[in-house]
Amino acid sequence: MPRLLRSPKILTGLCLSVAFAILAVVGPYLAPYNPNANASTTVGIAQPPSAAHLLGTTQTQQDVLSQLLVGGRSTVLVSLVAGVVATALAVLFGVAAGYLGGRADDLLSMLANIFLVLPALPLLIVIFGLLGKGASPNDLLIGFIISVTGWAFGARQLRAQTLSMRARDFIESARIIGERSWRIMAFEILPNLVPVVATSFLFTVIYGVGTYTALAFLGVINLSHWSWGTMLYWAQNAQAAQDVHIQWWWFLPPGLAVGLFGTGLALLNFGIDEYVNPRLRAAGITGRQARRAGLPRHARLGLTPVLPAREPVLEAREAAR
Amino acid sequence: MSTEEVIPSGQLASPGRHGSDPLIEVSGLCADYGFGAGAVHAVLDVDLTLRRGEVLGLAGESGSGKSTLAYAITRLLRPPGIITAGRARFDGSVDLLSATEHELRGLRWNDIAVVLQSSMNALNPVLRIGTQFADLLRAHRPGMSRVAIRERSAELLAMVGIPADRLTSYPHELSGGMRQRVMIATALALDPAVVIMDEPTTALDVVTQREILEELTALRDRLGFAVLFISHDLSLLVEIADSIAVMYAGRLVEQGPAKAIFRSPRHPYSLGLLNSFPSLHGPRRTMEGIPGSPPDLRTPPPGCAFHPRCRYAFDKCQAEPHPPLLPLDAGSRAAACWLQDGTRTRPDELALEVRP
Numbered sequence: 140m141p142r143l144l145r146s147p148k149i150l151t152g153l154c155l156s157v158a159f160a161i162l163a164v165v166g167p168y169l170a171p172y173n174p175n176a177n178a179s180t181t182v183g184i185a186q187p188p189s190a191a192h193l194l195g196t197t198q199t200q201q202d203v204l205s206q207l208l209v210g211g212r213s214t215v216l217v218s219l220v221a222g223v224v225a226t227a228l229a230v231l232f233g234v235a236a237g238y239l240g241g242r243a244d245d246l247l248s249m250l251a252n253i254f255l256v257l258p259a260l261p262l263l264i265v266i267f268g269l270l271g272k273g274a275s276p277n278d279l280l281i282g283f284i285i286s287v288t289g290w291a292f293g294a295r296q297l298r299a300q301t302l303s304m305r306a307r308d309f310i311e312s313a314r315i316i317g318e319r320s321w322r323i324m325a326f327e328i329l330p331n332l333v334p335v336v337a338t339s340f341l342f343t344v345i346y347g348v349g350t351y352t353a354l355a356f357l358g359v360i361n362l363s364h365w366s367w368g369t370m371l372y373w374a375q376n377a378q379a380a381q382d383v384h385i386q387w388w389w390f391l392p393p394g395l396a397v398g399l400f401g402t403g404l405a406l407l408n409f410g411i412d413e414y415v416n417p418r419l420r421a422a423g424i425t426g427r428q429a430r431r432a433g434l435p436r437h438a439r440l441g442l443t444p445v446l447p448a449r450e451p452v453l454e455a456r457e458a459a460r
Numbered sequence: 461m462s463t464e465e466v467i468p469s470g471q472l473a474s475p476g477r478h479g480s481d482p483l484i485e486v487s488g489l490c491a492d493y494g495f496g497a498g499a500v501h502a503v504l505d506v507d508l509t510l511r512r513g514e515v516l517g518l519a520g521e522s523g524s525g526k527s528t529l530a531y532a533i534t535r536l537l538r539p540p541g542i543i544t545a546g547r548a549r550f551d552g553s554v555d556l557l558s559a560t561e562h563e564l565r566g567l568r569w570n571d572i573a574v575v576l577q578s579s580m581n582a583l584n585p586v587l588r589i590g591t592q593f594a595d596l597l598r599a600h601r602p603g604m605s606r607v608a609i610r611e612r613s614a615e616l617l618a619m620v621g622i623p624a625d626r627l628t629s630y631p632h633e634l635s636g637g638m639r640q641r642v643m644i645a646t647a648l649a650l651d652p653a654v655v656i657m658d659e660p661t662t663a664l665d666v667v668t669q670r671e672i673l674e675e676l677t678a679l680r681d682r683l684g685f686a687v688l689f690i691s692h693d694l695s696l697l698v699e700i701a702d703s704i705a706v707m708y709a710g711r712l713v714e715q716g717p718a719k720a721i722f723r724s725p726r727h728p729y730s731l732g733l734l735n736s737f738p739s740l741h742g743p744r745r746t747m748e749g750i751p752g753s754p755p756d757l758r759t760p761p762p763g764c765a766f767h768p769r770c771r772y773a774f775d776k777c778q779a780e781p782h783p784p785l786l787p788l789d790a791g792s793r794a795a796a797c798w799l800q801d802g803t804r805t806r807p808d809e810l811a812l813e814v815r816p
Contacts, residue, residue: 432495438539442564443491443532445543445557 149410155403159396163215166208174206174365185377185386195388198377203370207392210365213278214351215400217366220282221289221347226340228286229293234324234332236294237301248298254291260353262288267359281351281360289346293339300335304328334415341408345401352397367393482552483654483686484510484533484572489546491525491532499542500757502528504710506546507785510654515680515687517701517718519694519733523754525710526690530656533688534572535564551653570600573647577659580639583631589617589642590627593649600650616645621675637668644672648679656688673700694730695737698722706730709755709765712785716793724812726788726795728770731809764798772799772807 144150171193179200186196194203236247266284304310305328313327329336354360355368362369374390433447491503503525510516518526531537533548533556548556550567559567568574576582584592593613597604604612614624620641631639640660647655657676661669677700680687691697697704697718704721706714706729714727725731732750752769755761761768767777776798785794786801799806 434495434542438541439561440538441536442561443535443537443541443543445535446545 146410146414148406149414152403152406152408152410155399156407159211159215159400159403162208163212166211170202170205170208172202172205174201174209175363177201185389187386188388194392195386197373197389203389203392206365206370207367207396210367210370210393211396213364213366214348214368214397216278217282217285217351218344218347218400220279221285221351222340222344224283224286225290225343225347226293226336228290229297229339229343230329230332230336232290233294233297234301234328237298238305238320238324238328240305244298247294251291251294251298254288255295257288259288259350263350263354264357264359267354282347285347285350285354286343289343289350293336293343296339297332297335300332301328304331334411337411338408341404341411345404345408348397348401348404367397481512482509483512483550484508484688485547485549485552486529486533487547489529489532489548490544491528491537492542492544493528494540495542498758501760502541502710502757503532504782506707506710506712508705508712508715510686510688512653513680513684513686514703515677515689515701517694517697517704518688518690518707519692519697519704519730520707521692521733521754523757524707525757526707527658528710529707530574530658530688530690534568534574534656535559536574569596569647569652570650571652572654572656573650573652575640575644575647575655575657575660577662579643579660580631580636580663582643583639585631587630588627589613589629589631589634593617593627593646596646596649612649616649617642619648619675619679620645621671637664637672640664641672641675644676648683648685651683652685654686654688656690658690659692660689662691669696676700693737694722694733706733709760710757711765711782711796713766713797714793714795715785716789716795720789720793726793726800726810727766727797728772728799728810729766730795732769764796772810774798 144153177200183198185198186192186200188195192202192204194207196202197206232247232251236244236251239247263285310323310327313323318327351360351366352368352371355364355366356371356375358372360366360369362372370393371390374386374393377386377389434444438444486506486508489503489506489508490501492499492501494500506529508516508529518529520526528537528541532541532543535543535556537543543557546557550556550571554563554567556564556567583589587595590610590613593616594609597609597612610627613627617624617626622638622641622645626634626638631642634642640663644657644660661672664672673696676687679685689697689701694704694706698721701718703716704714704718705712706721706727708729714721714725714730716726721730722734725734729750732748735748736750738747750769755765755768761778763776763778763780764770764773764782767773770777780798783796783798783801785796787794788800797810798804799810
C-alpha cells in the first residue's frame with residue numbers, strides 16, 4: 140500500500156469523498172422514484188420510513204431517498220466547480236502577485252483584498268436575486284458564481300508562499316539563466332506549491348458545499364432544482380424539525396450528507412497536511428504504536444523521547460557479553 | 461577581572477584534573493529515526509566516555525551517525541528521532557535519558573553547551589551582539605550587575621579574538637567567521653564543563669578554521685572544559701583531539717588516543733579515512749579514498765557494516781554479526797574488526813607499531 144494511503148485520515152477522507160463522487164454520478168439513476176412525484180394526493184403528513192419509501196416521504200408524499208440521490212449530483216457538482224474555478228483564480232492571482240511584485244502585486248492584492256472583505260452570502264443572495272428565481276438553474280453557472288466569492292483567501296495564501304519562494308536561490312538562478320516569468324511561475328514555483336494548492340482546493344470545495352446548501356436553504360436558488368439545500372428548505376418550510384412529531388427522516392439525511400461530504404474533504408485536507416509536513420506526525424509514529432511503546436504522542440523539540448523499555452534491552456545486551 | 465570573580469557559580473574545572481574523572485558516560489546507546497518497521501537505526505550500541513578537560517574527536521563520513529549521537533546524548537534529537545536503548549550519564553550522577561525537561565534546562569548551557577555547524581545563524585539579526593550576551597547572562601546569572609555583564613561580555617569576545625567594541629555591532633556587520641566565534645563565546649559564557657561542537661568550522665575557510673581551532677585549544681587549556689568535537693576531517697581531529705572515536709554506519713569502529721589512530725590505525729575504515737587526506741610533508745602519493753558509499757541504515761549489510769567496502773574483508777566479516785570493539789594494545793585503544801581478534805595475521809598497514 141502506498142505511504143499516502145497508510146494514513147487513516149487520508150484513507151477515511153478518500154473513501155468518503157469518492158463515495159460522494161460516485162453518488163453524484165449514479166445517484167439519479169438509482170433513485171427509485173421521480174423526486175417530484177407525489178405518491179398520494181390524499182395524505183397530508185410526512186410518512187416515516189417504510190418498505191416502499193426507505194427514507195419516508197415528505198409532506199407532499201415525495202420520496203425522500205429519491206430526492207437525496209437526485210439532489211446529490213447538483214450539490215457535489217456545484218461545490219466541485221466552485222472549488223476548481225476558485226483554486227484556478229487563486230493560483231492565477233496569488234502566484235502572479237507574489238512573483239511579479241511591484242505594481243502588478245499592488246493591483247492583484249488589492250483585488251484579492253476587496254473580495255476578501257466582501258460579505259459573501261449577502262452578495263450571492265443579491266446576485267442570484269438578479270438572475271431571478273425562475274431562471275433555469277445551471278449547476279456550472281451556480282458553481283462559477285460561488286467561486287467568485289471563494290478564491291481570495293487561497294490567493295493570499297499562495298501569494299505569501301510565492302513571496303518566500305521567490306527569494307530562494309533556485310528561482311534566482313532560473314531568472315539569471317533567462318527563463319521567462321510565466322515559465323518560472325508554472326514550472327519552478329507552482330510544483331512547490333502543490334500541497335498548498337491541494338489544501339486550498341479542498342477548502343474551497345468545502346466552502347462551496349456550505350455556501351450552495353445555505354443559498355438553497357434560504358430559497359435563493361430555484362426551488363424545483365433538487366439539491367440537499369432545497370430538501371432542507373422544504374423540510375424547514377413544513378416545520379419538519381419543529382413539530383411535536385419531529386420528521387427526522389426528512390431533514391436528517393440531507394443534513395448528514397452535507398456534513399459527511401465536508402468531513403471527508405476535511406480529513407483528506409488534514410491527511411495531506413501531515414503527509415507533506417511529516418513533523419506534524421508524532422515522530423513518524425502512529426498513535427497506537429506510540430501508546431504501546433509508551434512514547435509521547437507529540438515529541439517536543441529539545442526533549443527527545445526515550446523508549447521506556449530500554450533497560451531490559453540493555454540488561455540483555457550486558458548479559459550477552 | 462578574572463573569570464572566577466565574574467561567575468559566582470561557575471563550574472570551573474581545574475586543568476590539573478585533566479583526563480581524570482568521566483564527565484559524560486554513554487553506554488549501549490541506540491537512536492532511531494522513526495519507529496517500527498521503517499525505522500532508521502542511526503546510532504547502534506555506542507559506548508563513549510568523555511573525561512574532564514579532554515577533547516574527544518568524533519569522526520566519520522556524512523550519515524555515519526556522529527551528529528545523531530551527540531544530539532541523542534543531549535536529548536536535542538529532532539522528531540522523528542527516538543532513543544531506543546542505552547544509558548547516558550553526566551558527571552556520574554545525572555541520568556540524561558530520564559531527566560525531565562526542567563532538569564535538562566538547568567544542565568544545558570550551564571554544564572553542557574552546544575555549538576552547531578551553522579550556529580552563526582542562531583544570532584538574532586535585529587539585536588546587537590552585546591544585547592544577546594546580556595540576555596544570556598541576565599537569564600542565567602540573575603544577580604549580575606549591568607557593569608559586570610558588560611565586562612563579562614567584553615571578556616568573552618576578547619577570548620575568541622574579537623575586539624570588545626564589536627559588542628555594539630549587529631550580526632550582519634560581522635563576517636561568518638566572526639559570527640561563529642561569537643557563538644563559541646556564547647557557548648563558553650557560563651563556563652560549561654562540556655562543550656559539544658558539531659563541525660563548528662566546516663562553513664569557514666581553512667585559515668579562519670585554523671585560527672578558531674587554535675583559540676579553542678588555548679581556551680581549553682586555560683578553562684579546562686571538555687570538548688566533544690565532531691568532524692569529518694580526521695586530520696583536523698588529530699591536531700586538536702586527545703582521543704578519537706571513529707564512527708561508521710551508526711557504530712563506533714575504532715577508538716583510541718589521537719596520535720595512535722593517526723600513526724597506526726587498526727580499523728580498515730580509519731585507514732581509509734586517513735588515506736583520503738594528503739599530507740603536507742613526505743612523499744607525494746596517490747589519494748585512495750574509500751570505494752563505494754555508506755550503507756542504507758534501514759537495511760544494513762549482514763555482518764560487519766563495512767565489509768562491502770573493505771579491501772581486507774574475508775568470509776567471517778559477512779558470516780558473523782558486527783564485530784564488537786576489541787581491546788587492543790594493552791587496552792589503550794579498541795577496534796571493531798575481526799582482523800584484530802588475534803587469530804589472524806594482520807595486514808601490515810593495520811599492524812603498525814605505536815611509536816611514542
